[in-house]
């Protein structure tokens with residue numbers, strides 16, 4: 001446990017973040033139907049809609065993609081809807097909840113590791129200070145009938161503007177390596193790929209993405225480019241774990257070759273890499 005004297009003020013502030021009135025964050029027009037949509041902080045009253053959207057999103061995924069959205073209990077969502085462990089954002093149109101995500105935190109690094117808040121794998125948190133605070137973005141879902149309205153971009157942008165995220169030192173997300181649409185979205189929103197690992201549950205690859213509040217500053221010359229996110233998965237594991245490199249989209253890659261990544265060192269990480277933190281299974 002981190003002692004209270006080590007907990008930055010913003011954690012104490014967020015313990016009091018639970019004024020559980022739904023509050024509108026943003027309003028925009030759906031690009032497909034032209035209908036108006038609102039983004040708001042969800043409340044416990046939204047629980048049935050949250051569960052229904054989670055299930056509808058999962059049900060629409062083919063079997064091989066079910067791990068994009070893991071099954072969750074109502075208790076899991078309740079602790080975000082009531083502000084106990086974070087918040088939930090939702091997008092609604094005509095009274096229907098059509099997109100949502102969870103913001104878990106703020107958490108101290110020790111708790112991120114102990115609670116496996118970002119990943120069940122033992123990864124190296126090379127780019128987080130011991131007293132930094134972290135918010136984990138989880139359970140993003142868009143209703144299958146409303147795909148193609150860039151709802152994931154709208155809700156992620158709104159999430160990054162939330163005081164909960166703005167006051168944290170880092171935002172993190174874990175995304176299936178197969179879920180190209182999703183990790184590309186995060187990379188395009190300022191996240192870097194900082195770890196890759198095989199999930200102990202389903203043995204499928206996961207990418208860990210991180211966005212420090214002040215962004216990454218990279219060494220000038222990339223250390224590896226034209227990296228294939230699928231074929232080079234093992235290499236990505238090592239580049240990030242052992243060398244502490246950070247992946248971004250390789251904008252120079254040819255259009256026909258599909259998405260490629262470029263890996264660079266952080267200009268801020270000097271000397272020997274911090275010890276990799278291991279947790280017991």
Ligand SMILES: CC(C)(COP(=O)(O)OP(=O)(O)OC[C@H]1O[C@@H](n2cnc3c(N)ncnc32)[C@H](O)[C@@H]1OP(=O)(O)O)[C@@H](O)C(=O)NCCC(=O)NCCS
Pocket residue numbers: 057061068069139140141142143146147148149150151152153174175176179181182
């Ligand atoms: C990832 C996700 C949130 C993106 O949804 P979105 O914001 O609607 O995506 P976009 O608006 O950028 O869609 C771009 C195109 O991809 C299509 N598309 C989006 N998600 C799709 C999916 N899961 N399967 C097939 N096509 C999909 C859209 O229909 C659209 O095509 P169109 O332009 O021909 O209409 C959504 O796919 C989803 O809910 N997936 C399942 C849950 C998931 O993966 N969550 C993320 C976990 S980290």
